[in-house]
Amino acid sequence: MSNPLHDKGEHYITTPKAEPLLERLIFGSRPIILVIFALLTAFFGYHAVQIKPDASFERLIPLEHPYIKNMMEHRADLSNLGNSIRIAVAVKDGDIFTEEYMDLLEKVTDEVFFLNGVDRAGVQGIWTPNTRWVEVTEEGFQGGTVIPGGDGWDATRLNALEQNIQRSGEIGRLVADDFKSTIISAPLLEKNPETGETLDYQAFGNAIEEKIRQKYGADNPNIDIHVVGFAKKVGDLINGIQSIGLFFLVTIGLTFVLLLLYSRCWSGTLTPIFSSIIAVFWQLGILKLLGFGLDPYSVLVPFLVFAVGISHGVQIVNAMAVESADGHNAYESAKRAFRGLYVPGMIALLSDAIGFLTLLFIEIDVIRDLAISASIGVAVVIVTNLVLHPVLLSYVGISKSGVRYVQNHDERHDRKWHWMSKFAHPSVAPVSILIALIGTGLGFYLKQDLKVGDLDPGAPELRADSRYNMDNQFMMENYSTSSDVLVIMVTTEPERCSSYPVMAAMNDLQWRLENTPGVESTASIVTVSKIVTKAFNEGNFKWSELSRNQQVINSSVQRAPSGLINSDCSLTPVLAFLEDHKAETLQRVVGVVEDYVAENPQDDFQFLLGAGNAGVDAATNEVISDAKNMMLVFVYAVVSILCFITFRSIRAVLCIVIPLGLTSVLCEALMAQLGIGIKVETLPVIALGVGIGVDYGIYIYAKFEHFLLQGRSLQNAYFETLRSTGKAVIFTGITLGIGVCTWILSPIKFQANMGLLLFFMFIWNMIGAIWLLPALARFLLRPDQMVAKAKAAQVAS
Template sequence: MSNPKHDKGEHYLTTPKAEPFLERLIFNNRAIILIAFFFLTLFLGYNAVKIEPDASFERMIPLEHPYIVNMLEHRDDLENLGNFVRIAVEVEEGDIFTAEYMETLKQITDEVFYLNGVDRSGLKSLWTSNVRWVEVTEQGFQGGTVIPDGYDGSRATLEQLRQNVLRSNEVGRLISDNFRSTIVYAPLYENNPETGEPLDYGEFSRQLEEKIRDKYEAQNPNIEIHIVGFAKKVGDLIEGIGSIAWFAGITIILTTLLLFGYSRCITGTLVPVFTSIIAVFLQLGTLRLLGYGLDPYSVLVPFLVFAIGISHGVQIVNAMAVEAAKGFDSVTAARLAFRALYIPGMLALISDAFGFLTLFFIEIDVIRDLAVAAGIGVAFVILTNLVLHVLIMSYLGISKGGVRHVQNHGEKQDRKWRVMSYFAHPGVAPISLLIAVIGLGLGLYYKQGLKVGDLDQGAPELRADSRYNKDNAYIIDNYSTSADVLVVMVKTEEEQCTQYNVLRAMDNLQWELQNTPGVQSSASLADVSKIVTKALNEGNWKWYEISRNQTIINASIREAPAGLINTNCDLTPVLVFLEDHKAETLETVTERVEEFASNNNNDEYTFMLAAGNAGVEAATNDVISSAKNMMLIFVYGVVASLCLLTFRSIRAVLCILIPLGLTSILAEAIMAVSGIGIKVATLPVIALGVGIGVDYGIYIYSKLEKFLLEGKTLQEAYFETLRSTGKAVIFTGVTLGIGVVTWIFSPIKFQADMGLLLFFMFIWNMVGSIWLLPALARFLLRPDRMVAKARANK
């Protein structure tokens, strides 16, 4: 029988690359490094707790896309840029023509006027002077404000109000078709024009709730308020951050309980959780110092950092428990665990970081912010898990209960690992590959239905039964002008925007669009000219046309609304009201406009896309559509390069990447079947899933290669791999999957969607590395040659 002490010393001294430089540097300065971590954590932790939610309209759109460049270049000449709120004030019984309702509407209009962030010059309501009525009489045109002069709430003035409303052309726009509600339309500033401070969407949303909805619904039980718009949607998402914190807390608790069940060691449970939380605090503190906040999309990144930390922490706990079970003291066990894991661990984490940073190439600032946040987080995980974690464990060690758990369950687990090692058997591997090919075929078939952009009406980031989406449904059902507006800009020379040829071209475009699926209606200066020309000719419909006489045209557009013509008369918009903002609708309409522009643009006028909230959505979809494949190429390219640099084998790279590729394809198929589109909220999940999933394959392959080079057969080498690191990989995948699956109950739909996708990717990446990687190794690695080469070198 061998001497345990002799075996221990021989194992320690003959380990390849004994005491590498990094190991000596870290373990010879344990106390100094821990003190440095203590002060760094205090400093960055102080900044982390002061980080604030952040959201910006411009940061959520692709500023470099031609549509957005055009929109921002002419933003001072346009309305309906997409950043506005519409507040529908509904009377539940009766109609709007009562003194009580009109007084309530007046008070609400005044409240909205004084809200910080509102562009007061563009505010519209029945009570604002820019909402007018016009009619043609025998004496010519007559008009005035919708609220009649001398209005006092009497029956006579209310009847006059009714007549003014009917003549105002605002029914279906500011006034519902059934006369039971009206809208207060409030355009918003992106930045306060006095202070330059960006609009605080969270605070603005709270003011809408407290000063408008809660206040006036409480005052008048017959009144119900409905609020929609980008600012309200983002405000509701920010409000939902609280639920994200709750779900993150649940995830931490579940992870801790499962980790204890796995290790049966208090230190082996609490230390990886503690160091992973430290990594999150270091990340958040650094982000605040760099001037970043947490927007509704990147707020989930801290959890991903925690998940990555736990994933690698489990490997360290597992390796230390195995070494401690052999009789090593805590310092030696920690050194051996570090020595075995620092190369695959650093490779996996660097792959994660570079994978996330590829998101930076997508020209949408919120995704770039997410890339920076994730990259910084992973950088800190390298420090906290490969340095802080092992140093703390070198002092605390694995408890006796943890050591006994490894020793007592070794034989029972060996039977399980022996069965699973048949995944590498020559008779089983082809069956696994056949199943994978079938899965690949099904994934490719179903992913054909994957769409870019929103697939539902309203705000897809929120659930269909959310208050916001109910409000949006109410406005769609009761108003004839859609909330989804695409603005086509017509550019001319100065003072030339009202020329006959320009108006005729605009009219032709409108005819094309009104015969395009998905278009509800359109409006432009051409419409104004035709309506007024008809009115000037006793309302005869034969005159509902654009006159060739420029004098008549000039007379017809003299009182045109400000939003349809700019002061220099070198830009006029065509407003296109869409049925929805689904990806197919936007693609169909923008293609029709681009085709018309390419066939008709000339030196006299130019049609340009696009402004309006639908224009922003179309630009965003275009960027995401073109960036998706590029991003995946970058992610897989970076991961493949790092794996090739480490393992010096293309076959090894294929063994690691093929399971990841299958997971990506199946995840996209699940998105298509589940009705989840590729958009700002879901695009990063694909990259994040690849980045985190590669960890499993790297740990499995590094151990498998080590045992193969020791001369073991493939099945025996895989059996030893499962014994040493496979159980940690399986535990990590299951634990992280259980942690995120609770997100499907979140009130925020995009969090629920991310939870579903991450659950699948965590679990399936783990399954791929455990089940498919050894089958691929059977055909790609040529283990017999590796074994023969290893034996020849002995």
């Protein structure tokens, strides 16, 4: 029994007029092409297996931001305020004043001192000579190292140690308030000064585990060792990459099962998976040849390359099956499938690649690396899936069981496609548009709470119960100086950093900061001057103020720690210890500093933001905030231009792009509601989701337009689109969504977040192409005009 939807309208442009040149070149040289692919796969595969994890502190920060420029310019004077680690050696029972603890702490300090990558001159702990105590007596100043002289640890020496610690001012900074742990702080060298090699964060993190935690903590039931710092966090992230390989295998396995269920054909299942894996090997090999590694943020790009390959591979398998069901042999079916898909496939992949390149506008090297990596991967997919894949299928074809399944599937599901084609019906389309408008409004309302930056304490990239975050929680609970430090650099002429006007301004700024929510405490040479001035006056708290007498100030800062004043007294930092590095905390504190500087302009000295990890995070947040909207504009502009070039219609562009826009708005709303901030690792997801999601709309519209040009009614054209391309789009969206959904189980939290967001975008972009695109077409397209234009073009040619 015929379906009435099939019988409406005249038929124009039913078959291609001639084989395109590209088709003749590819299918006329199949053996040569396979040999070339085999050789290139062996070459790139050899290099792909040699690619290694890579990370760099400088590649994760916006080097062009004024804060970072200030920090890098004065880096030599801020050696222990940049990339560093803090190791807390804690006792479970008792306190640190025992012979066993002090002997172990000495060994740990020596071990840290000789770790590769440590700047040995800056290592500080109670065993290092740069940690000293000072007091004022009737005879003047007295002081010395915190560790008292002598051999062995009898009661007298332990009592002297406790007294020295209390006089050192290090309680809360290097020694816990409860005397149950001490900290060893070690600045790191980004490059080895002898070899020039960059710091290997994975090796450094493993050395911490093996030479410190395992050696001195695992076998000692009374000792716990806690480690925090950028290098340790990145090391843990790189080690977590190993689990990503397992997720990749799981994704391949799920894709295989779902493809087999979809195609009922072994060749239709294995060839797209094989071609997509080849694309991943090519991508990794090219990256290795270009000198790139896999940092913790771009390591997920091979997943996306595989996903893009599968997305386009399913379309080819589906088209092959349809052509085979019409009676064509494998060779002819592959040619006809290629002929019908290479234009929309090429445009979709170019949209992906150029869309990813828009990430290059973000001035953070790790995001630029991700953009290059993703674009190379998509460029490779253009070759593997639009050339290798159809050539392979021209030999193996679609099995008889696969052809029968396509024929029976179409007959069984015509009723379903008929029901779904009502999305293009005149009475249903307005309802869809209204729902989309409500969804857009709701999305804009809910995404008002979307924040830029971290929304959780510790390392949000890792799980809250990860070892690193547990260590960070220990530091926060037992030390008054937070690991989140904002450094304001005060620059002057040489020998002028301790002049009264400079000190008074620093004092005022510190008072403002200390009364700002989110700031635990501050420190500077002003703090030192007040303490020493009080000590000069018999410890009377009335004298715990900044003296106006320059001679008193000069005397009070003579013994200031090296970290609070540089060698020629041209720079001195103000340290603000923060409760956390959440986006709102950083914004509030940075705003206080900027407001103070704006209200108190000076000619003789400057306040410069901002070093420390909080300064780096604040700069990164600003760059991402400024780049987010610009990146989206460029992504959508690229997609729109390529769609316009392909379909030569603004109406077509709107039909394809508007569903993508709805998904972007809803994705940001979801991020706001789930407490996921826009950060280095989440910002690219928005561009990646748009780039991959546009494929659905391009394939649907290309086939939709094809049937409209045959003179079919709009609803009938959409029915045929669903029967041919629509089912492949639905399957692809669900398959890709399930594949990335497994990432939610990852021990790396940012990978879990990316998996969740990509799952949402894959599914919603598919829904938008299937549901909203035909509703928009009902209002925007003019089928009669399209047919007339096509007929005129035929006559002219």
